[in-house]
Amino acid sequence: MDHQKIFATNLFVIDDFCKDSTDSMKKYISDLWTNRKYETNWQTKSADLHKQKEFKYFSDLVLTTSKDIIKELDYEVEDIVISDMWANVLKDSEHHPVHTHSNNFLSGTYYLHSDQGASIVFHDPRPAADVIVPRKKNTTLNNASLLSYASKQNRAVIFPSWLPHWVQQNKSKNKRISIAWNIHIKGQLGEHHEFQSATF
């Protein structure tokens, strides 16, 4: 029997993602946080961290890794750009509700400072997948309806931007600081002869 896993949702988990600049990124975010104008579910106001010198090493790493992913998935892409990059500070008991990252191809999150208090959760995006859900002996990647990934410090999780996700309530007394980003494709997408192309 040939078990084929068709129409895959491609998610990448990379531990020990960033080996440099974490102190300078922490300081940059912490300085903004100190001057914050509001308390709850704080995020950096402008999503331009990738344009700051403190984030140069990190942004280059995000681009290199995204290019590796695109290569791994066998896409033909002229170039990619980081469209947004921002930071989130999640305090005790805070959470992020379900959302997607519109107008982009790949998105990611990186745990700059976290003691795993709040995981990121993805649910099965196939609309008919929950019509019949048998009981499970074990939850595995073959039968899961929900998958959560711990917000382990120095871990990056990269996923398709359309994939709905949320962040569980932070059960830690410590703040959870994450950096999130969106990646978009430049150049031609799709094929002219299939009448489904676009150029960005």
Ligand SMILES: [Fe+2]
């Ligand atoms: Fe998100």
